Amino acid sequence: GAVVSQHPSWVICKSGTSVKIECRSLDFQATTMFWYRQFPKQSLMLMATSNEGSKATYEQGVEKDKFLINHASLTLSTLTVTSAHPEDSSFYICSGGGSYNEQFFGPGTRLTVL
């Protein structure tokens, strides 16, 4: 399967600071990338869908000003959590869309906000 990387894999930050998470498709071009949030022992919750060169489409209830998504190229999307607070602590996972409806997921980023 296709490979998606995320960086960093783990980040701890202070409340009020911003954190950027990178998602890269390493061996394929992802026209569409998806960002998910997962709480412990729960399912994946889609936050937003981004298409290369376009504004992201956010799911209902997701604050677009808090979770800034940029998809500047076919291999890179970034998620910036602005003014992070402890309730933003979670596991953030991105995926890149393949040619046949598949989504290839990154390894995830564990965010802890103190």
Next chain:
Amino acid sequence: QQQVKQSPQSLIVQKGGISIINCAYENTAFDYFPWYQQFPGKGPALLIAIRPDVSEKKEGRFTISFNKSAKQFSLHIMDSQPGDSATYFCAASTTSGTYKYIFGTGTRLKVLA
């Protein structure tokens, strides 16, 4: 109508046994049904996927059975191994538009040695 219901929530199987996880959907527009395996602290990995033009798909020890009329699909893991212990998610999507996934709630599988 957008929900995908997954059961059971957790499952314990003896080594060598068959693990069966079921999913049901309502939206008849869904036409792509993948299964993902996730280990703790890792991202989900695609196991196997099926489209509604076939009723069964097998890849190694993993088989998807699909019942279009009942709007149900299931994952069968044959000869289950301790290394299969993970959380399994079913999902559904359409092949048109942005094909975003609707995920099931997950099944935590434990295979006893």
